Amino acid sequence: MEPFKQHTGLVYPLNRTNVDTDQIIPKQFLKRISRQGFGQYLFYNWRFDKKDRPREDFSLNFPKYKGTSILVSGENFGSGSSREHAPWALQDYGFKVIIAPSFADIFSNNCTKNGLLPVVLTDAEVSQLIKNAESDSYHLTVDLENLKVYDDKGFETSFTIDEYSRSMLLNGWDEIAVTLTHEDKITEFEKHHVVY
Amino acid sequence: MTKPKTIIEKIWEKNIVHEEGNRAILYIDLHLVHEVTSPQAFEGLRMNHRKVRQPNRTFATMDHNVPTKDITNIKDEISKIQMDTLRKNCEEFGISLAGMGHKHQGIVHVIGPELGLTQPGKTIVCGDSHTSTHGAFGALAFGIGTSEVEHVLATQTVWQAKPKTLNVQFDGKLGDGVTAKDLILALIGKYGIGFGSGYVIEYTGEAIRNLSMEGRMTICNMSIEGGARAGLVSPDQTTIDFIEGREFAPKGEAFEQAKQEWLALASDEDAEYDKTIIFNASEVEPQVSWGTNPGQTVSISDLVPNPDHAKTENDKNEIKHALEYMGLEADTPIKDITIEHVFIGSCTNSRLADLEQAASIIKGQKVHPNVKAVVVPGSRSVKVAAEKQGLDKLFLEAGFEWREPGCSSCLGMNDDIIPPGERCASTSNRNFEGRQGNDARTHLVSPQMATAAAIAGHFVDVRTLA
Numbered sequence: 001m002e003p004f005k006q007h008t009g010l011v012y013p014l015n016r017t018n019v020d021t022d023q024i025i026p027k028q029f030l031k032r033i034s035r036q037g038f039g040q041y042l043f044y045n046w047r048f049d050k051k052d053r054p055r056e057d058f059s060l061n062f063p064k065y066k067g068t069s070i071l072v073s074g075e076n077f078g079s080g081s082s083r084e085h086a087p088w089a090l091q092d093y094g095f096k097v098i099i100a101p102s103f104a105d106i107f108s109n110n111c112t113k114n115g116l117l118p119v120v121l122t123d124a125e126v127s128q129l130i131k132n133a134e135s136d137s138y139h140l141t142v143d144l145e146n147l148k149v150y151d152d153k154g155f156e157t158s159f160t161i162d163e164y165s166r167s168m169l170l171n172g173w174d175e176i177a178v179t180l181t182h183e184d185k186i187t188e189f190e191k192h193h194v195v196y
Numbered sequence: 197m198t199k200p201k202t203i204i205e206k207i208w209e210k211n212i213v214h215e216e217g218n219r220a221i222l223y224i225d226l227h228l229v230h231e232v233t234s235p236q237a238f239e240g241l242r243m244n245h246r247k248v249r250q251p252n253r254t255f256a257t258m259d260h261n262v263p264t265k266d267i268t269n270i271k272d273e274i275s276k277i278q279m280d281t282l283r284k285n286c287e288e289f290g291i292s293l294a295g296m297g298h299k300h301q302g303i304v305h306v307i308g309p310e311l312g313l314t315q316p317g318k319t320i321v322c323g324d325s326h327t328s329t330h331g332a333f334g335a336l337a338f339g340i341g342t343s344e345v346e347h348v349l350a351t352q353t354v355w356q357a358k359p360k361t362l363n364v365q366f367d368g369k370l371g372d373g374v375t376a377k378d379l380i381l382a383l384i385g386k387y388g389i390g391f392g393s394g395y396v397i398e399y400t401g402e403a404i405r406n407l408s409m410e411g412r413m414t415i416c417n418m419s420i421e422g423g424a425r426a427g428l429v430s431p432d433q434t435t436i437d438f439i440e441g442r443e444f445a446p447k448g449e450a451f452e453q454a455k456q457e458w459l460a461l462a463s464d465e466d467a468e469y470d471k472t473i474i475f476n477a478s479e480v481e482p483q484v485s486w487g488t489n490p491g492q493t494v495s496i497s498d499l500v501p502n503p504d505h506a507k508t509e510n511d512k513n514e515i516k517h518a519l520e521y522m523g524l525e526a527d528t529p530i531k532d533i534t535i536e537h538v539f540i541g542s543c544t545n546s547r548l549a550d551l552e553q554a555a556s557i558i559k560g561q562k563v564h565p566n567v568k569a570v571v572v573p574g575s576r577s578v579k580v581a582a583e584k585q586g587l588d589k590l591f592l593e594a595g596f597e598w599r600e601p602g603c604s605s606c607l608g609m610n611d612d613i614i615p616p617g618e619r620c621a622s623t624s625n626r627n628f629e630g631r632q633g634n635d636a637r638t639h640l641v642s643p644q645m646a647t648a649a650a651i652a653g654h655f656v657d658v659r660t661l662a
Contacts, residue, residue, distance in 0.1 A: 018389060018489055022628040026634075031277075031609070033278060080628060082340060083232075105394060106420075109344070162218075180350070185214050186221070186352065196446040
């Protein structure tokens with residue numbers, strides 16, 4: 001995957017909590033057998049009406065968010081189904097970073113495997129960022145090397161991410177290749193491991 | 197004396213291949229595969245010229261988008277491609293497949309246990325969040341994404357951070373007409389859909405010990421609806437009795453040996469957990485979800501919540517949004533909500549015991565004329581066993597449809613879609629927006645409550661039925 005070091009982009013605020021992966025990518029689009037092309041279906045049932053026309057009242061369709069690459073949303077983002085199609089759709093649409101007060105475990109894991117960075121900030125910080133992005137064209141920089149999020153108006157905060165995910169993202173490593181450097185240990189383990 | 201351990205710690209320690217800080221390469225004992233989350237993983241293997249490390253620890257089936265009316269006629273061309281792709285991948289990589297028409301075909305979380313593949317102490321993964329179901333046997337079982345499916349295929353391992361442990365202790369006995377489904381819905385209704393985030397749950401207590409394996413599977417299945425990737429129950433005699441004699445279970449001497457090891461996995465008496473929740477099971481009533489996530493659930497005797505009574509501004513907005521989607525008025529008695537559809541099925545509630553419970557409510561009555569009610573057995577084996585008992589006739593005579601096995605209306609990836617604006621009493625696990633169909637409205641209930649609603653045309657308290 002592509003290494004992720006630092007990214008500056010336009011912020012899109014999705015002021016909802018518990019956004020589940022059924023909303024991020026509805027089930028009718030899970031039948032494809034490739035990883036590509038899911039962006040057009042992102043938030044499909046929110047973005048499009050029953051005749052597949054863009055809904056003017058859904059904020060991601062607002063012209064001011066065209067070209068957005070940083071999504072900010074409420075707690076428990078990505079809950080529900082384990083479908084990796086969710087991060088694939090977000091990434092294919094153009095998102096590089098998702099910021100929320102908390103993420104569902106499987107979703108967060110799926111993001112880091114694809115070079116999409118989940119950033120946990122506090123409720124208060126997220127509320128502030130949502131407000132900023134709702135009122136204005138708002139850009140943020142997310143720096144994974146220094147674990148900082150900042151804008152050019154004086155907002156700056158730090159975040160944490162587990163060291164393993166951080167190095168995977170920074171280096172863009174293929175996780176399977178990393179694991180296979182321990183293949184001798186797997187082989188040794190299998191010699192003694194009992195499974196009925 | 198050694199420090200008392202939870203079953204979670206015991207399985208974790210048993211399966212560690214390599215540790216780095218708080219993370220480890222965890223060996224996977226059973227990898228279940230289905231058609232929706234695997235094609236990109238197999239493609240990844242091909243692109244990198246990798247093999248499946250342990251085909252004999254990998255088992256595949258088709259469930260998510262299989263038709264339930266005529267299994268010989270897959271009308272949806274894209275679904276057909278996905279199923280054909282799985283068949284070709286299994287052939288190429290040497291993986292056992294219970295495909296369409298196979299006697300073992302069914303929902304992946306129904307067939308694992310019924311074949312005896314699911315066993316205590318195993319680490320089990322599948323590209324599906326409801327893999328937590330297998331925890332009912334004292335297995336450490338969790339859902340993974342497609343990248344991890346590829347990783348497990350190639351290495352038979354996953355990288356995991358050591359999980360935090362959460363003890364959910366269900367004290368007391370369940371009342372008549374109250375099931376495992378009501379218990380887990382009540383728990384999530386009280387603590388919300390994020391309380392288990394970052395934890396593996398162990399369900400303990402009198403109410404759990406008294407549950408059948410089917411009931412325990414229902415509970416563990418919905419761990420993910422509380423935010424936990426995995427939920428399990430320490431094995432006991434109920435577990436052993438269920439496994440004995442199943443196709444892939446050890447036999448004879450090996451079974452006796454396995455049995456001792458399995459029972460020894462149970463959490464030690466004084467084991468410590470990172471967090472404990474004590475929940476009184478005897479006070480639980482039959483549950484009905486009213487909103488658009490499983491935490492938005494109340495008892496049958498309650499009213500639809502009023503946003504004006506919400507504690508926070510965020511809760512108020514969430515309730516308002518859910519009521520709008522669900523087409524419900526605040527303060528409506530749950531019993532007054534009328535339904536047009538009933539779905540009995542899914543990895544939560546489609547096993548033989550679930551269908552028996554659902555059928556027990558029929559008592560010669562008919563499905564309400566305004567209701568379309570469908571029963572989808574969880575597997576071919578469940579279907580065959582139910583038909584042997586005559587359950588199919590009971591359902592058919594009452595006006596239910598009796599279908600072929602699959603995930604069906606739980607997520608509507610096949611033709612079994614609930615139409616826009618219509619309301620479904622469903623024994624499945626998720627009431628998310630659009631889950632059962634675009635703009636479809638889902639109410640999660642137990643199998644008994646689903647049958648009772650099918651007959652009455654609205655929700656009723658099964659405890660009040662003669």
